[in-house]
Amino acid sequence: MKTTTTGLALAAALALTITGATAASADPGPTGPAAYDFSDCPALPAGVDAARWKCELHTASGSLRLGDRDVPALAPMTLTFAEGPMPDGSNGQAWGSLRGTPSAVPGGLLGNAAADRSPLLGLSLEPEYGGRSDFYSVGDSMGFFTLRYRAVSPLLPRGCVIGAGDTPIEIRLKRVGDSERVSKNPPIIKYAATDTEFGVPAATGCGPMTRLVNERLGLPATTGNKITLSGEYTYKTYDQLTVR
Numbered sequence: 001m002k003t004t005t006t007g008l009a010l011a012a013a014l015a016l017t018i019t020g021a022t023a024a025s026a027d028p029g030p031t032g033p034a035a036y037d038f039s040d041c042p043a044l045p046a047g048v049d050a051a052r053w054k055c056e057l058h059t060a061s062g063s064l065r066l067g068d069r070d071v072p073a074l075a076p077m078t079l080t081f082a083e084g085p086m087p088d089g090s091n092g093q094a095w096g097s098l099r100g101t102p103s104a105v106p107g108g109l110l111g112n113a114a115a116d117r118s119p120l121l122g123l124s125l126e127p128e129y130g131g132r133s134d135f136y137s138v139g140d141s142m143g144f145f146t147l148r149y150r151a152v153s154p155l156l157p158r159g160c161v162i163g164a165g166d167t168p169i170e171i172r173l174k175r176v177g178d179s180e181r182v183s184k185n186p187p188i189i190k191y192a193a194t195d196t197e198f199g200v201p202a203a204t205g206c207g208p209m210t211r212l213v214n215e216r217l218g219l220p221a222t223t224g225n226k227i228t229l230s231g232e233y234t235y236k237t238y239d240q241l242t243v244r
Contacts, residue, residue, distance in 0.1 A: 060231025067218025130168025
């Protein structure tokens with residue numbers, strides 16, 4: 001398969017490069033062109049050729065294991081970024097956004113069914129961009145991006161975060177199987193990807209609940225973590241966009 005340079009939802013995710021597309025179809029399926037929002041496309045670096053730069057959108061969902069806890073239903077996340085050649089011919093990239101809604105942790109803060117039924121004792125994880133990424137791929141390796149998870153509960157302060165500051169979670173996705181082109185116009189490519197080798201730091205900023213959150217999730221965890229994503233990717237060149 002021929003490798004092309006793009007990125008990953010999550011976002012997840014999430015900064016995913018999709019390569020080796022197969023079987024074309026004129027029908028883009030349930031996520032047609034109207035489903036894609038390019039408003040988060042970043043501004044271009046000075047002096048580049050807009051026709052040679054792409055704004056890329058990757059939307060993915062799947063499952064997550066942090067420490068010793070599973071999140072079997074990750075809410076969709078969308079990563080937006082741009083890439084293309086710099087005036088000197090080197091590879092350039094510009095970050096746009098990571099957008100995702102919270103995903104519920106089964107068992108909530110107490111780890112039981114009663115907590116699942118209680119709005120007060122629920123626990124969710126909300127993804128945020130961690131500040132670093134490189135979406136150029138080599139073979140099945142899809143580059144990397146960093147993220148943090150905000151632990152969300154009525155009992156937790158907004159500053160309760162896993163991967164805060166200079167210790168974000170670094171995700172290096174690898175493509176699973178072949179990607180599938182489901183539409184040529186607009187370009188829509190489906191894929192699957194996973195990472196099982198990332199570490200997860202302890203949660204911080206949770207006030208008196210910090211110890212409970214870390215015990216509940218089994219953090220910090222240097223091994224045993226896993227993210228599995230299924231998603232799709234599309235793009236527009238900047239000369240196709242109305243906003244530069």
